[in-house]
Amino acid sequence: MNVQIKEIFEKVKSENRKVLLEHEAKEILRLLDLPLPPSKLVKTEEEAIKAFNEFNGPVAMKVMSPKVLHKTDEQAVKIGIATVEEVKETFNDYMNRFAEKEVVGILVEKMIAKGVELIIGSQIDKTFGPVILVGPGGIFVEALKDVVFRMCPCSLEQALSAIDEIKTQKLLNGFRGLAPVNREQLAEIMSKLSSLAWEYREYIGEMDINPLIANSDGVFPVDARIILK
Amino acid sequence: MIRMSNRITNFFNAKSFCVIGASTNLLKPGGVVAENFAKDFPGKLFLVNPRGGTHIFAGKEYTLYKSVLDIEEEIDTAIIIVPAKFAPQALEECGKKNIKNVIVTTGGFAEIGEEGVAIQNRMNEIMKTYNINVIGPNCLGLYSPALGYDTIFLPTSKLKRPKPGNVSIFTQSGAFGAAFIDQLARLGSGNWIARFISYGNASDINEADCIEYLGEDEDTKMILVYLEDFKNGRKFMRTLREVSLKKPVLGIKANRTEAGAKAGASHTAALSSNDAIVDDLLQEAGFQRVITWDELEDCVISFATQPLPKGNKVAIVTDGGGAGVMASDMVSDCKLQLAKFSPEIQKKMDEIFPVFYSTTNPVDITGSASAKDYEKALEAVYEDPGVDAVVNICIPSIPNLDINEYIEITRKIASRKEKTFVTALIGGEEADYAYDVLLKEDFAVFKSPGSAIRAVGRLVEYANYLKKRGKNL
Numbered sequence: 001m002n003v004q005i006k007e008i009f010e011k012v013k014s015e016n017r018k019v020l021l022e023h024e025a026k027e028i029l030r031l032l033d034l035p036l037p038p039s040k041l042v043k044t045e046e047e048a049i050k051a052f053n054e055f056n057g058p059v060a061m062k063v064m065s066p067k068v069l070h071k072t073d074e075q076a077v078k079i080g081i082a083t084v085e086e087v088k089e090t091f092n093d094y095m096n097r098f099a100e101k102e103v104v105g106i107l108v109e110k111m112i113a114k115g116v117e118l119i120i121g122s123q124i125d126k127t128f129g130p131v132i133l134v135g136p137g138g139i140f141v142e143a144l145k146d147v148v149f150r151m152c153p154c155s156l157e158q159a160l161s162a163i164d165e166i167k168t169q170k171l172l173n174g175f176r177g178l179a180p181v182n183r184e185q186l187a188e189i190m191s192k193l194s195s196l197a198w199e200y201r202e203y204i205g206e207m208d209i210n211p212l213i214a215n216s217d218g219v220f221p222v223d224a225r226i227i228l229k
Numbered sequence: 230m231i232r233m234s235n236r237i238t239n240f241f242n243a244k245s246f247c248v249i250g251a252s253t254n255l256l257k258p259g260g261v262v263a264e265n266f267a268k269d270f271p272g273k274l275f276l277v278n279p280r281g282g283t284h285i286f287a288g289k290e291y292t293l294y295k296s297v298l299d300i301e302e303e304i305d306t307a308i309i310i311v312p313a314k315f316a317p318q319a320l321e322e323c324g325k326k327n328i329k330n331v332i333v334t335t336g337g338f339a340e341i342g343e344e345g346v347a348i349q350n351r352m353n354e355i356m357k358t359y360n361i362n363v364i365g366p367n368c369l370g371l372y373s374p375a376l377g378y379d380t381i382f383l384p385t386s387k388l389k390r391p392k393p394g395n396v397s398i399f400t401q402s403g404a405f406g407a408a409f410i411d412q413l414a415r416l417g418s419g420n421w422i423a424r425f426i427s428y429g430n431a432s433d434i435n436e437a438d439c440i441e442y443l444g445e446d447e448d449t450k451m452i453l454v455y456l457e458d459f460k461n462g463r464k465f466m467r468t469l470r471e472v473s474l475k476k477p478v479l480g481i482k483a484n485r486t487e488a489g490a491k492a493g494a495s496h497t498a499a500l501s502s503n504d505a506i507v508d509d510l511l512q513e514a515g516f517q518r519v520i521t522w523d524e525l526e527d528c529v530i531s532f533a534t535q536p537l538p539k540g541n542k543v544a545i546v547t548d549g550g551g552a553g554v555m556a557s558d559m560v561s562d563c564k565l566q567l568a569k570f571s572p573e574i575q576k577k578m579d580e581i582f583p584v585f586y587s588t589t590n591p592v593d594i595t596g597s598a599s600a601k602d603y604e605k606a607l608e609a610v611y612e613d614p615g616v617d618a619v620v621n622i623c624i625p626s627i628p629n630l631d632i633n634e635y636i637e638i639t640r641k642i643a644s645r646k647e648k649t650f651v652t653a654l655i656g657g658e659e660a661d662y663a664y665d666v667l668l669k670e671d672f673a674v675f676k677s678p679g680s681a682i683r684a685v686g687r688l689v690e691y692a693n694y695l696k697k698r699g700k701n702l
Contacts, residue, residue, distance in 0.1 A: 125506055127462040149509040151466060161513060161697070 001199060005031050009203040009228065018205075018228050021064045022071075023107050025224035029209075032192050035185075037220050039109035048091045048108055049084055055110040058082045061090045062109070067101040080111060112222055115215030116171055116181055120190050122152060122197035122207040124229070130197040130204075134162050134190050136171055137211040144168070150190075152198040159187035159194070172214075179216035186212070186219045205229035236362045236434060237426065237442040240330045241376055243306035244272040247328070249297055249319050250310035251276035253284045258334065258382030259310040265385070267291065269377030275300050297322045306330040308370060308380050313337030316366065317351045324359025332380055333365035339430050340367055353432055361433075368429025369403045372410070374422055375448065381425075383407055389414035394421035395450035396533050399439035403427045405455045405481075409525065416526055417671040421533070423448040435460035437468060444472030451532050453525065454480030454516075466514050473515025474698055477532045477691050481519055482507055515694050517687055524683070531651065531673050531684035537692040537702055538617040538649040542568035543685060544610035545591035547622035547678075548598040548630070552655060553591035556622060556678035563686025565618075567591065574613040581605050596627045600634035607642050611650070618649035618685045622678050625659040632659045636666050643672045649688055653681040 005028050012020055020028075023041050030036055040051040041064060052059050063076035071077045076098065078090050087108075094106055119137030124130050128151050135147030148162040163183050166172065174180040189212065197204055208225040246266055252259035259278075266274050267286035276286070277300075278293040285291070294300050297307065297319075307328045309319045313335050323331050338349040349366065356363050364370060370380030375393040391413040400406040406427040413421045424446060426439050436456055443449045452472070459465055472478055485504045511518050519525055543565045547553040560567055567590045570578070578588040582602070587593040592610065594602045603623070610616050621639060625632050643650045652667060652674045654660040660676075667674040675681040692702055 125503060127459050127503075128466070128506060128510065129463055131506055131510075145505075147505075149506045150513060151463060151510060158513060162509070165509070165512070 002031055005196075005200065009200065012228060013203075015066070017066055019066075019069055020226040020228070021066065021104060022062060022224060023064050023105070025207075025226045026221070028196070028226065029221055029224055032196060034189055034192065035218055035220055037110045037112050037222065039107055041105040041107055042091075043105050045088055045091050048087050048106060051108040052081070052084065052087045055108070058111040059087070060107075060109045060111055061087070061094070062107045063094050063098050063101075064104045064107050065098060065101045066104075068098060068103075112213045112220045113215045113217065114178075115213045116175065116178055117211035118181070118186065118214055118219070119147070119208065119210040120186075120193055120212060120221075121147075121209065122193065122204065124201065124205060130194075130201050132190060132194040132197055134159070134186070135166050136168055141210060150194065152194040152201075154191055154194040156187050156191050159190040160184075162190065163187055179214070181214040182219055186214065189219060189221070203228055235438060235442040235445060236330075237364075237438055239362065240306050240332070240364065240371055241373060241378060241424065243330065243378075245275065245302060245304050245306075246270055246272060247275040247277060247297060247300065247304045247307040248310065249277040249307055249323070251278050251284075251286075251291075251293065252310075253278070253293075256384055261382045261384050262308060262310060262334075262380050263291075265379035265381070266377075269374075269379065271377050272305075273302065275302070275304060297326050297328070300326070304328045306332070308332040308334060310334050310382060313345065313348050313366070317348060317355060320352055320355045320361070320363075321359075324355055324361055327359075329360065330362050331364075332368075332370040333363060333432075334368055334370050334380060334382055334429075335365075336367040336429075338366045338432075349430065349432060356433055363433035364426070365429045366432060367403065369406050369425075369427035371427075372422065372425035381407065381410065381427075389419075391416075391421040392419050393423070394533070395423050395448060396421045396453060396529055397424040397426075397443045397446065397449040397451070398422070398453045398455075399426040399428065399436065399443065400455040401428065401431070401436070401457050402455055403429060409453075409455075412526060413529065417530065417668050420671070421529065423450075431460045435465075437461040437464040440465055440472055440478070441468045444468065444475060449476065451476055451529075452478040452480075453529065454478065454482075456480070456482045457484045462510075466510050469511075469516060470514040474695065474700060477517065478515065479517035479519055479528055479532065479687075480525070481522070482511060482516075515691075515698070517691055527675065527680055527684050528687060530668075530671070531688060532691075534671050534673050535649045535651070535684075535688060536646055537695075538685065538689050539692070539702055540617040541565045541689045541693075542615055542617045543620055543682070544568050544570070544613065544616040544618070545620045545622060546594065546603065546606045546610060547591055547624075548594050548596060548603075548627055549622070549624045549655075550587075550593055550595075552622050552624060552653075552678050553593050556620060556653075556682055557591055559679050559682040563682055563689075565682065565686055565689060568610075568613065568616045570610065571613050571615055574609050578606065578609050581609075597629060598627060599629045600631050600638055603630075603635055604638040604642075607638070611642060611645070611648060616648070618651070618688070620678070620681055620685065621650065621652040622655070622681070623652070623660075623663070624655050625663060626656050632663055636663050639663075639667060640670065640672065643667075649673075649685055651675065651681040651684055653678045 117138035130152035
């Protein structure tokens with residue numbers, strides 16, 4: 001077990017929280033060497049502007065707070081922020097609206113170029129223990145139900161075969177001008193996450209990495225949700 | 230690394246066997262099993278019946294011991310066939326007698342609810358105290374004709390037994406097992422069964438032990454499974470993944486829906502697990518999942534008799550255009566492809582057949598065909614290196630076809646076993662006649678083009694799985 005990962009889980013537990021904040025979940029993914037988009041947790045307007053300038057391109061800004069768990073519903077996510085003005089505006093808007101919400105910080109994250117949205121998720125099955133799934137993701141994931149399961153931990157080979165069993169293969173092969181999904185990289189992420197779900201099965205109840213965006217640069221976890229048991 | 234031998238091995242390898250509850254009534258379960266063992270079991274047999282005395286089973290006189298504890302000799306394996314309420318005492322006596330392998334066929338345990346659960350819990354305690362390996366309760370136990378081992382308590386006059394072969398079965402449901410054993414006894418030659426394991430409520434030995442045992446058993450060349458739930462799902466899947474590289478494993482995992490889960494609970498105390506997960510994990514582990522009962526016999530006849538196809542290219546020979554078209558549709562449904570014949574084979578067929586025969590795939594030798602035409606066409610496509618499987622479809626009602634000659638030709642080519650070769654006979658009396666004759670000799674023969682091609686599809690699916698896992702075919 002990785003000491004730093006364990007510390008994150010222990011901290012969340014000690015605060016009587018069940019859900020990791022996005023930046024905490026992403027810190028874990030970073031410790032697994034997953035290719036996360038560059039991001040920074042900021043607390044002041046100056047820091048936000050600095051991060052924006054550093055990333056050199058449009059960013060997303062998200063409120064990190066244990067009281068704001070459904071960020072999209074509460075309009076605590078803004079994407080495609082392209083100017084310093086917008087950064088300031090968004091920062092101050094968040095600070096006003098969520099003043100009473102124990103905001104830990106604002107996550108400024110570089111936008112990932114558009115691509116195919118995928119999901120990798122894990123849960124604990126009563127028969128097979130930790131299992132992991134992969135498939136087309138995004139907001140339609142539950143409608144599509146085109147996911148393939150493996151037992152955790154799963155090897156690279158098992159992850160690759162799972163990806164091959166996704167029904168909507170067209171989507172993975174370069175659909176409507178999008179780049180084909182880098183299957184090797186997706187499989188590597190799946191395999192690593194499956195090891196995470198297995199090794200930390202005493203902590204992790206459910207995990208949703210949705211979406212991962214697959215574009216010509218690679219496969220990037222864009223949102224991450226980890227729920228403790 | 231020294232491999233621990235599987236616990237089921239000790240059951241089948243018993244040199245001495247004891248029937249506890251050996252009834253003198255040959256229609257009662259305890260009487261049937263006593264008679265089965267008296268007739269065929271090569272080792273020593275002991276019978277326990279609280280009334281004592283002696284009784285003749287299979288022409289030999291046996292002492293009926295009042296208790297297993299009255300027997301002086303060592304006993305390797307015992308079967309308990311007494312009502313559930315007496316079962317704990319019988320098991321405890323087995324423990325005291327140092328019998329390490331016990332089959333409990335009796336029902337009335339966890340599957341009937343609270344009262345039964347209590348008895349089963351008591352059994353489990355005894356099992357642990359004395360370190361006994363248990364198969365059951367609520368099951369048929371074990372059957373192996375080659376070993377003279379038959380704990381199936383249904384009389385052989387009612388439930389026929391298949392003869393020795395290379396198919397092994399393990400089943401959670403005894404009723405499924407019984408019916409399928411009966412089916413196999415009359416399928417083809419009837420030479421099918423290596424080992425049969427009905428493990429019922431799986432209080433101890435479960436599906437993971439079964440797949441491991443049959444995976445290692447050298448008499449077993451294919452494994453057929455009926456499951457409703459998993460007692461040790463992770464171990465089962467891991468073991469299955471290794472075993473499926475050595476021999477085909479296929480069958481039914483029932484309990485697919487909520488309704489199914491309820492039916493299971495009132496049956497073998499089954500609990501459903503999410504079928505989407507189960508389905509993916511089974512597929513990944515190389516399990517050929519069959520959904521309907523009627524496809525199982527087709528699977529046995531194809532997997533147990535046919536070489537695996539090297540690829541997915543199919544050649545069809547038929548005397549009926551409609552059958553050929555339907556077969557071609559099924560080819561694509563089953564992810565197969567119609568082979569394109571090599572120039573030499575194509576040329577040969579164009580030379581030997583009249584112009585109104587369609588010599589491209591599917592080859593249609595029309596209602597003018599004779600048995601000889603079948604021979605020429607089937608041999609030609611069989612020789613084509615680009616053909617992985619041959620589908621021989623015949624509607625025998627055409628005037629020039631002598632059915633016995635056709636049977637002889639089919640027999641000859643099908644016996645080569647260099648390639649997958651399946652036959653479909655469609656029609657009435659003559660079709661049935663040819664079907665029966667060929668099936669009796671264990672040729673892969675079917676009653677519709679769809680079934681024949683589906684069987685090829687299954688074989689190709691398994692062959693592809695093996696290739697993907699890095700096996701050379």
